[in-house]
Amino acid sequence: MKSPVEPKRDALIIFWQWARRHPLAAWLALALIINAGGLCLLRNNPLSSWAVTLWLGSLVALVVASSVGEVSISSLHVRAWARRFWSGPVVLEFLAIFAITLLGFTLRVTALDHYPPMMHGDEGEMGILALGILNGTQPLSPFSTAFLSHPTMFYFWQALSMAFFGRNEVGLRMLSVITGVLSIPLLYLLMRLGFGRLAGLVSVFLLAVSHLHIHYSRLAINNIQSSTAALLVVLLLAAARAKGSSLLYTLAGLTAGYSIYFYFGSRAIPLIGGVLLIFLWRERRAEGKDLLLFALAGWLAISPLLLHYVEHLSPLLERMQEVYLFSPRNIQHTLGQMGGEGSRLDILRWQLLRNLRFFLDYGDASAFYLRDLPVFDLGTVLLFWVGMGLALAKPFRFGHAALLVWFWIALTLGGVLTNDAPNAPRLLMAVPAVFAFGGLFVARLFSLCERLFRPTSQILLASFLLLLGVFVFKVNYDRYFVEYAQKAPGMIFLTMAREMRRESRGYRIYLLGAPHLYAGHGVLRFIAPDAEKVDCLEVEDCLSLQPGDKGVIFFIVPQRLEELKIIRARYPQGEYGEAYDNYGRLLYATYRLPPESLAHLEG
Template sequence: MKRDRVTSGLLLLAGVGFALLGQFYFTYRREYAQDGVFFWCAAILSFGLLLWRTRWQRSSRSARRFLILVREHPWRALLGLAGASFALLAGYLARQRLETAGFADLLWLWLAGVTGFLLALALPFSFGKARGRFFRWLRGNRVELAWLAALLLVSLLARAFDLEHIPANLGGDEGTQGMAALELLGPPLGNPFSTGWFAVPTMSFLWYGLGMRLFGATVAGLRATSALTGALTVLTTFLLARELWGRRVAWLAALLLACSHFHIHFSRLGSNQIGDGLFVTLALWLLARGLRSKNPLYFALSGAVTGLGWYGYFGARLVGIILALYLVWRLMVEHRFLTRYGGLLFLLLVAAVIVAAPLLLHFFQHPDRMTSRLQQVSIFTSGWLEREQEITERSAASLLLEQFWKSLSAFNYTLDPTFWYRPSIPLLDFVSGVLFVLGLVWATVKYRWPANGLLLVWFWLALILGWVLTENPPSSMRMTGIAPALSIFVALGLDWLARLTPHASRLTPYALCLIATLNLHYYFAIYTPTRIYGNPTAEIGTELGRYLALQDDDYVVYFHAPPRMYWGFGALRFIARGVKGMDVAEGALPQPDSARGARFIFLPSRLDELSVIRARYPGGMERPIYSDADGRLLYVLYEVRETE
């Protein structure tokens, strides 16, 4: 009892102290208002913990067990509090540090904080007992684990085979992210709690930079992280589906995702969109496990994954909204849901905030960067809806209905209009498209099942926010996070048919083989040779970059390409790192250094300038480069050797 009073007293003193500090900054140091907000947040957290302690007797049974655990193990509470403080401190110090300084120490401080917070919930941990349970579980599931390992290996092979050349083009955005990753790694290590190109969190560049440290700073090395992420998403999809719908649906969903041409494509790009599916399936699986077992660690891990998603692509930020809406739905349809899980859900929220805190502090300091991308692509904030109404003379309702149709029909009819993928078929193959509709209808009819409710919330929320309310749907790069949901819908449709009659059940393996064949054949045999990914400039940048990277000299490149293309194009910069080059404006005449060789590159739109350079520097080597996809002229190279 005395220890309880001491703890409550310390929380009260901490809350009052932080509140006084926050108000001091608001009143006397107004130019540092952000620091005042930080201290006030710490005060509110302290007061919240104090209130929680004083009202624990009226809390739910699950929350009461958690609080008893905290009261009986104060050192674990201290470890959790210290971990949360370290994570917050890392973000606070990152805001004070110059961008040119090193941030490795703050990254380790944040990692230590998050790890400490999670360990506080995992301990006490008996390695002996855990080892015994693990080997018993391994023996009992060895056959299924062997098949699962084989499936993951096949998934990885489909995503990692010849990454250097499939897709053949390196996209401009891929190259830009690759350069950002290399620059962030330094040395010194850049700020991982900031934002960079297109307001993308720099932490996502860090993952790809570490991947290139491991696999090499090549096109394949850049894309390797995505291939691993895509294969892991097959695993988390299996775990989620098995937890919610059982073993049969889990195997079907994992197999379908493993061979999905849509998911395979984005798993082979050096871009962070592919992480969306991993974040959402992992967070939902941990939440489902937590709701079933009432284990606080699962809730904390689900929150941690949700917070970590903020450091990835913008689509991963939907994970928190999906979780929130699903839990609100459970609260509305289940009696005493909040009573049973209230304390554990609060723990999930705390974990998410702790993990995302450094980036959230950055957004507080630069609020425009948090929503800048949304403002660019939203049909409302970008002005698209108003412009379209004026141009087409159609009503807003009619345009919104068209947006909805394009989005919903992306899996069966409407094609992706962007060069991020731009396939000649919908995002689902012919057979999967039919099964998807069946699965969607079945889940909708049985929406009161918690598993189906979760899947429907996930699908419709992502569809509306990711496509219906954004420009140019269905832009596939914004919806990689829905790929696992599509596979689950298809699996549910196939499972429903299989359960109708014994004859349909026997056809299931043949249906899976047909779907796998359709997807793999389309992607590798039909789509890949077209080199359509990344648009024509990506093909030019890739081919030119590969040629320049092979040249062992210090020639300067004079790029006669603007305004069609620029020397700073991402693919060109990444592949031909270290090659010196410059853009040549239309009509301008470059003045090469006679002591160094020169390479003049002419795009077809600027080809009339070649005669001027040929006359000024006669005797050069001229070489036209054509596309191996359709034979069109990509560029003309005119190479002049040094004269001194």
């Protein structure tokens, strides 16, 4: 008679034998089981650390499943890679990319503590949430939503950035710097794989010096992460096509799914990946297994956030309605911008033209940059549009198709179908493709000259490109570090917050800012968290001062400067000060009452 343990042991033996015969299916089953367990824990307790652990475990199991039979590294492989790397051309190629990446990093990180000279309220709000995570005072699940319904995973990355680089604006913004710089080698790998070294070098130089890309790599918002994620998905699919690797298809799916944790516009990335995957399947470069792995990877990556959306659907729908072009409010708003009546087709046509002008001579209509500063220089514009034409001439080549699908889906979902176009944060996913088209054109031009003309013509063309590179660099540098420095809007928030931070130990803050500015503004709270700030909705509310160990500073916006007369009449012994922007326009005024002046007054 068998003991009760023997049937269980036999079942385990049978399962183990099946798993050894079918390792892919076994690891996939394990990934799904672990993921389901994590979702159950997450539903019962959104703050469960075990749920996060199981989610990560399911992703690891899926990566292992897709790498079965693929990953094999021997000492012979290592020695072959080393010999290839130290060959002359490869070393020069590496040094060139390293130099351009270093240039891009320098342009993005230099003087990060005081440039850009503004800080948007969204940066402050996100920074406050990240600080709460870092300090342990803000219990947040990485799989939920918070400020303006943005997914909270991004704030955990910002908290990690501040843990390494400081709990200030530098630490907060460094995450975007790193993510923006990372796009430089990624774009090179994509262009090198599809179009050669020259296309890669030209593309990444244009990206490295682009003032638009530099600016958004210096802001502590989640747009540059979505742009880099879109680039990474296209790169992984291109590499999967070249290598025939199921692991790369899985990594592409994980990236596409994980990108949803960043900006709302990231929802275009799975669509970009899906369209390209179908293209590869029709080319017979991707098998049914690869499509399954891509979809399953995306599902496992995003499933915890989808669970949150199922239980909290209204914030997601409200945000979509807020920006969707054809919501009733936005239809009326857009018709007002058009200056008259029109059909939905007229609105679409108008939106398309405005968004295309973004890639010609328009600025950024969002509140994060400048409307009157063209986002692309003339050289980049010419290279982009000619490169786009070359790709459209042969759209079914995979390299061309990848760039076209990437650009047009990002343009349509991020620009044409959203309000207040052209909006750079929403269009940022399409921006690396602009530089890729430019690199494509230059590579084709050199190839044509090589076939038709003597080598001297290539030397002349190389000299012209060198001059063009100098021109592109100078225009972008001047636009960002000279013109924008002079025109930068919104300086009042960061300038005022820094003064509040300096004076927080010795003074209480009374703010006469309503209805334009309140003490709860995100930048004031993030930069000067320890300052005692009080809103003076009416000046009379803040005139009953008491002596103490701290003095008082009144911060007064220009719209309420007349009320300073009332304060001065009550407390004539104060010190008056002013803060100006780069055009000499008044940002705000201050009226300082040191502690001794209050003590003397009361005495």
